Amino acid sequence: MSSIPKNHVAVIGAGPAGLMAAEVLAQGGARVTVYDAMPSAGRKFLMAGRGGLNLTHSEKLPAFLARYGEAQPLLADAIKAFPPDALRKWSEALGQPTFVGSSGRVFPEALKASPLLRAWLRKLDSMGVKFALRHRWAGWDEQGRLLFETPDGPRVVGAHATVLALGGASWPRLGATGAWVKILAAEGVTISPLRPANCGFTVAWSDVFRNRFEGHPLKGVALSFGEHSVRGEAMVTRTGIEGGAVYALSAVLREAIAGSGLATLHVALRPDLEISDLVARLSAPRGKQSLSNWLRKAAHLSPVAIGLLQEAAAVSGASLSSLPTEKLAGLINAVPIRLTGIAAIARAISTAGGIAFDQLDADFMIRRLPGVFAAGEMLDWEAPTGGYLLQASFATGAAAGKGVLRWLDRKI
Incomplete structure (x- = not known):
């Protein structure tokens, strides 16, 4: 990969985890391209906003972390590094102040996802983040390059590091199909079966x-x-x-x-x-x-x-x-x-199962795949609705982005 700029990172998945990883990477000086199979970014994020976009929750952090059950010790460091207060400040910096509802849930004052997403995409553009849409990830070639299926045919992309943020398998029409399971399983990555969560x-x-x-x-x-x-x-x-x-x-x-x-x-x-x-x-x-x-x-x-x-x-x-x-x-x-x-996983709010945490190091890098990191709903955790799903997606995206920067510093 000598012809690839030393700090080029591919982020696959334009949901909250992927976009947050891209922002952290760009802030750290990386050259970032976000790839997504859909025609536009943040499709499921926009769907979540139809109910008012419950970003996070205002309860005290110990109680907040307990909502993640068995995954609490695995997610705690990432969420502590990017806690609910930080998420609210981040939203406000994008011109979208938040408020606490009667249930303790936190919403943007606009009560919609679209203004926040538009402001976020403008910020990423100003930071030099590139987007390659209608790019469906298909794995790697023999040289370790990324393979994509596009309307113009197959495409091969080289990158010094990759962040996978492809979501689970709920609402597949919005992009989260779970097709990545077979790709990673073929590489020997242990994956807990994907199951419906927050479902009927x-x-x-x-x-x-x-x-x-x-x-x-x-x-x-x-x-x-x-x-x-x-x-x-x-x-x-x-x-x-x-x-x-x-x-x-x-x-x-x-x-x-x-x-x-x-x-x-x-x-x-x-x-x-x-x-x-x-x-x-x-x-x-x-x-x-x-x-x-x-x-x-x-x-x-x-x-x-x-x-x-x-x-x-x-x-x-x-x-x-x-x-x-x-x-x-x-x-x-x-x-x-x-x-x-x-009820079918396609109708579930979210997904349980995913990449086992023992497959990751402390920086969210997949141990069997050096330079490949994972974040968001691809990981084996679940949480109730109420802001916990988005908070962990944002936080693990930020953690993976920081992990990539540390890895690049060591390797390049």
Whole structure:
């Protein structure tokens, strides 16, 4: 590679991790080209912004780091080096100040990803970062050069170092296909299988329930599975259930289904009421009211909540109207939903699995591939929604960029 400028670095993947690596590299004096298979940069980043772009979270760092579970010790140094406060200052420097929402989540004031992405791309351009779009990475040739598939045919690119930031396998139409798994596995890199994270689950709804309540939200509920419980919202889909509260339990639900094929999720429709309070409310005379109207008034249940109760009673072979008051009250705050499977990874918010951390050195370089670094969702970690996904992507991108600079200093 003697003809290649000594500080030329290829970044493959134009998402948050790749773009942050490119910025750090350019600041360190590297000549950077970002390659991406899509026609434009940051496709999935823009999709994340449709809900307001939850950049990070304002909770104290120890609690923040705990959200990464088993991956906490593996991600801690990178996040400490580029913590939530640094991410907020970075956004503000791009002309996009942030604010803390009522849940503690951090958003840009514009509540959109596009202004931040445009400002970021302008900054990268001013720093000399080049972009080669519609370049789909296909591995290396015999000389260690990068191979790309482009609309104009195959292209071979030399670089002294490479940052891989190709994402996981969720939302493949936005560029994250997981095709890199076979390429790296062929090089002997150990990769944990990619699995859906922050995902929905399938349920064998009756036709009546599905047709009437598809797309209806369950608001202010509490979901529980074993010792795990979370408050929030869920959404009935045609094939099952999804939503923020479901995503928060998705890791344990996914593993349970992977182990036994099924999992039973329980829904408390009125989690703020004790069973005794519900019994008292349901003990009032029903009179000539229909069962649905009575439940709506006595227990303040929404139509979809009542439908869910009827669905659960039907599955058990009972009639909702025949249940004793105590059993009905108990059912309201422990509606069983039998999950029959995991929704497709293409519909998941994020991906679990990826390059095992023991394959990386402290600078995020793949040990078996000197000069090749990895960042973002390619790595074997997962986190709940709430700003933790983007924060770790930004932080590992920055860490990989710094790692490349140190490696170049030693090698060139």
